[in-house]
Amino acid sequence: MKPVKKAVNPAGISEKVIRLLEIYTLIAQNKFPSLALLMERFHVSKRTIFRYLELINIIDPIEYEKEKDGYKFTAGDRIKKPALNNEELQAILAAGESVSHLGSVFKEDFLKIVMRTFALRDIQNDKHPIVVKAPDAVFSIKIESILKILLACIQEKRAVEIIYNARHSKELTKRIIDPYVVVLYEGIWILVGYCHLRKTIRSFALDRIMEIKERNLYFNAQPDFDLKAYLSTPWGIVDGKEARIKVRFKKEISDYILRKDKWHSSEKRTVLPNGDVELSFTVAGVDEIKRWIYSWLPHAEVINPRWFRKQIKKELSASISSHS
Known part of the structure; x- marks a missing residue:
């Protein structure tokens, strides 16, 4: 031996x-x-x-x-926590401000991690030098439950089965989804993944998922899928038919329009001799960009395509009628 x-x-x-x-x-x-x-x-x-x-x-x-x-x-806690300088503290406070918009669960978890990791007595005060103005995430016990399932399945590369209530058709459909990522967009949680029903990458609002089940179906992401490219194609990330939109903004608000280098990755801009500004975008669906255009009324005018211009005119006429 x-x-x-x-x-x-x-x-x-x-x-x-x-x-x-x-x-x-x-x-x-x-x-x-x-x-x-x-x-x-x-x-x-x-x-x-x-x-x-x-x-x-x-x-x-x-x-x-x-x-x-x-x-x-005898003297208490002996684990030494790193102290933060002023710049590092401001970064922590700014991050906390951003996380607070994700919902109470995320905010509480963030605070626990920070307090456990750094030598801070309390960072919950109303005197932060940085304030992040962003829409609060739509959050509920149901969405929290859906998020937990999705995050686990994304990490393990397992499919989920959902019952989805489509916004436009109001149709309930059962789908098998390979979940790739969850995106927070304008306060709405959205799942991006491969839909086996439609045989393509689709987006699903979590608040319109009626039921969700974990499936022991393991997947590999589509080899040609590029998340960055996918998110840059539409105005936001809600699916729809691709369209090329041209909008003209009056010179009275041109300084507001030109203060950003780009409002969208596909943007092309032209400053006209009279001071007006024309912006062109390629978007996937017009619902989201329409809301953005409305936020600039009465200083915005849709130039192309004609069908979209007519749609805007019809909706504005209906609104005028309602306010008469």
Whole structure:
């Protein structure tokens, strides 16, 4: 029989030092290790454990906590948390502002992580120098449940089965979806994935998912799928028929229009001699860009395509009639 080789400790560190470090870490993590636990863990006598504890007590005073039946540091938490300088603190506060729009669950988890990681007493105050103005995410117990399932299945590359209530057709359909990513767009959670019913990549608003089930169907993403390209094609990410839209903005608001280099990745712009600005976009569906155009009324005019111009005219006429 070959002799069993003894495990070699890293860098020649003795067994005693390793045990001392492990015990120190357990106490520092507020695990309140008991004599019985340490004896069983290291297969040593009570006397040996007492010697280890005496050595740790010389470094950092410890005491026995009767209620926990274990040991703790007399001075409290010994895990040193990194302190933040002013710039780093502002970055944390800005991130917290952004996360707060995702919903209370995400905000609470973010705060727990930050408080556990850094030496901060409290970052929940109303005097943040940075405020992120963004739509709050549509959130509910149902959406939280759907998100948990989707995030798990995305990570494990497993399909989901959903009952979906389409917004335009109002039709309920059962679909198998390979979930790729969840996107938060204008406060709405949207699933992007491969739809086995339509045999293509589609987007699904989480608040219109009536039912969802995990499936043990594993998938690989479509090899030609480019998320960045997919998100840049439509105005937002809601599916629809592709259209080339041209909009003219009056010179009175040209400074607002020109303050951004681009409003969309497909944008082409022309500044006219009279000061008006024309922007052209390629969008997938007009519902989202229509809302954006309406936000600039009465200083915006749809030039092309003609069918879209007529649609805008019809809707505005109906609105005028309602307000008469």
